[in-house]
Amino acid sequence: MRRIILLGILSFCLPMLAYAASIGGIETQGKGKFAVQVEYENIFDRDLKLAKTNYHPQPANIDKVEIKKLYRSMVKANYGLLDPADVYLKLGVSSFKQRVKDSYGNGHINIYDSQSGLAYAIGVKYIFPWTTYGWLLGVDTQYLRQSNDWKTKADFQGEGDKAYLYEWQIACLLGRKLGNFTPYLGVKYSDLRVKTRWAGVDEGKWEKYKAKDHWGVILGTDYKLSKSWALNFETRFIDETAISFGGTYRF
Numbered sequence: 001m002r003r004i005i006l007l008g009i010l011s012f013c014l015p016m017l018a019y020a021a022s023i024g025g026i027e028t029q030g031k032g033k034f035a036v037q038v039e040y041e042n043i044f045d046r047d048l049k050l051a052k053t054n055y056h057p058q059p060a061n062i063d064k065v066e067i068k069k070l071y072r073s074m075v076k077a078n079y080g081l082l083d084p085a086d087v088y089l090k091l092g093v094s095s096f097k098q099r100v101k102d103s104y105g106n107g108h109i110n111i112y113d114s115q116s117g118l119a120y121a122i123g124v125k126y127i128f129p130w131t132t133y134g135w136l137l138g139v140d141t142q143y144l145r146q147s148n149d150w151k152t153k154a155d156f157q158g159e160g161d162k163a164y165l166y167e168w169q170i171a172c173l174l175g176r177k178l179g180n181f182t183p184y185l186g187v188k189y190s191d192l193r194v195k196t197r198w199a200g201v202d203e204g205k206w207e208k209y210k211a212k213d214h215w216g217v218i219l220g221t222d223y224k225l226s227k228s229w230a231l232n233f234e235t236r237f238i239d240e241t242a243i244s245f246g247g248t249y250r251f
Contacts, residue, residue, distance in 0.1 A: 039246030
């Protein structure tokens with residue numbers, strides 16, 4: 001019992017560091033079963049690089065690009081196609097800041113500050129049916145997209161218009177049932193892209209950014225409160241820095 005409690009505490013406390021689309025738990029629902037999850041993500045940091053623009057500056061003039069303070073609240077609907085396979089849909093709102101430092105003159109620091117905008121994701125989770133002795137081994141893949149209006153806090157005059165964020169990821173997961181806890185560990189590959197579009201006197205200008213790092217680690221745990229209710233806490237780090245937590249109701 002002490003080991004179970006310790007594992008839960010560690011899964012909850014270790015990575016107040018962690019970031020990408022959350023997995024939200026390793027277990028599937030079972031064939032024909034349905035569950036609803038409410039989840040919240042706080043992404044602290046993810047490094048990007050300028051991929052392309054239809055105007056200057058060229059990529060060589062960009063010193064550092066990073067996403068800061070991305071907040072995402074989602075409702076996730078899960079349906080069990082098979083005992084080992086779920087499909088799911090997420091829908092919610094999100095906002096974020098993007099910090100760009102360039103090397104013009106004494107250097108500019110531009111903050112792209114977005115308003116809350118629509119975010120959605122679709123995904124599939126598969127847990128291999130031959131897993132025994134409480135061990136769970138599976139794969140989760142998902143695609144996420146969001147769009148936001150934004151404005152800039154910059155060293156130059158400019159007017160923001162739209163920001164688009166796209167991300168797909170695939171994760172390999174390993175977990176084990178330990179009483180009411182199901183801690184899990186994963187390795188993921190994710191590809192994040194951001195496009196910013198300008199308005200006003202800069203109308204027609206755009207910039208495209210992509211993730212600097214793609215490989216990351218996931219650490220999380222589920223905690224079963226009852227037959228119908230469960231909690232989840234998860235962190236993601238190395239390629240990004242973020243935490244997420246949520247609650248699930250299974251029908």
